[in-house]
Amino acid sequence: MLEVSLKKTLGKFTLQSSFTADKGVLGILGASGCGKSMTLKCISGLQTPDEGSIRLNGALLFSSESKVNIPSRERNIGYVFQNYALFPHLTVRQNIAYGMKHFEKSQRAQKVTHMIEKMQLKGLEHHYPSQLSGGQQQRTALARTLITEPDLLFLDEPFSALDSHIKYLLEKELMKIIKENFNGIVLLVTHNIEEAYRICDQIMIMDQGLNLQLGPKEDIINKPINLTTARITGCKNILDVSILEEHKDYLLLKSNALIFKAANNQIPLSDSMLAGIRAHHLRLYSEKSHKDNVFDCEIMEKIEGVFSTTIIVNCGGNVLQLEIAKASCPHISESNTNKIKLHIPMKHVFLMENDL
């Protein structure tokens, strides 16, 4: 268990973050410069927080109050850097063996050989990092860290240095290796919601040095607590709403001329609420399945993607964006009509605070 509560000011930027993490993968999601990497640097001791405390499995790593500040080298934290930071003057084997000082000499060679085999780096032992592919560099960096048997593993944007066509493949491979060889807390920093959702169990949203929301990834997607979180998680449709009626299982909402129902999630309501619905949750009307929440809309723009079509519509004075898989309705991209019927699934509408 990792317990973090810290504050750090650097110039005009202030990082203020407190959270706990348990076994499994916690993704820290946010735009660049929001303090994600700084959080990792503070926990690992590469930066010293101004205030707060950091506790890992009960042991105090840092506390401004009792003046504890364990140096990085004694924190036993594994850190895979964004560009891997493999030592350019050392071979793969030497890189992997670099952190093994505290192991007995007789064990080292055997352990390194074993790790090289496990990470599928056999045959590359005597290569230098500059001679390796992106994936091989990544595995070397991971091997160098895992061999020290860390209590905590940090992955700082581990896939951002890779070409997009191999990214997905390496992502799967890397996470498989980690699951097989590491049974502890993993903190992954990323700015990509898709990546975070695929890899992580829990997601923490950060913005401008603050952590806004932490929870299971499904909750983060389905129930963002405020506008910033909704935006960071990629919600395209955000409506200013007033609440007309409050029922036990649904709320009646009004935005401009659009009056629609939303599932009542029992969250505290205030006067300035926003409603959000994700582009891929909006549906085209079909007689069979949809009865409620169906509206006539005017198509403003159609944007053809490779696998999906994005349609921007005017729905009762609100501009909404919907994303439809091409395979599911091929007719929409071909037809010339500019009128469609839109279905807003009640359970996918979420209410949130306007924090901006």
Next chain:
Amino acid sequence: MNNVNLFPLYLSFRVAFTATIISFLFGLPIAYFLSRGHGKAVDFVDTLTNLPVVLPPTVLGYYLLVLLGRQSPIGAFLENNFNTRIVFTPTGAIIAATVVAIPYLIKASKTAFLEINQDYLNAARLLGRGELNIFFTVVMPIAWRGIVAGLTMSFARALGDFGTTLMVSGSIPNKTMTMPIAIYDALQAGNKEMANLLVLIMTSIAIIVLFTINQLERKMKKG
């Protein structure tokens, strides 16, 4: 070849080698300090170490005379306690050459240190190594080409110094007369044979130095 006296050649090399070694021993820690630190104190040291490049050699020599001459506290102390003098001795020439040469080593090493990606150092820290250990296992192996380039440049500069050396140690034949001074002296005395030889040697060394630095810089870029 009767008119050729090779003492200046020998002295110059001795002075330049010693000055380079002293520059390395003192310059490297200063360069590391400058590469790591920020703030006014660091800027001040940085300016101070670059001053010898900009100051006229005679001005530099004057300062050294004021600092180390027989009237100065340091000069008087050395003379009274150890019976050593700095002014008008080969030691003086070494000190002059060091002061002139050390900025080049500091500048090149500082640049080499600054170019090291901080993540290498952070990775090493998290892998359990202490700062001194990291300096020898990561910093030096990555920065050595830049440092060697600086050493070569310092050596060339120490070998070629004229003004400062002349001010501090004079031009006593067979005692403190280094090559650049000997060239001037030979030309004054009409000894063309001597002047030509020394000029040829100095030029060859300059070419070798520049070639070496070029090679190192090319390899540095390759990584």
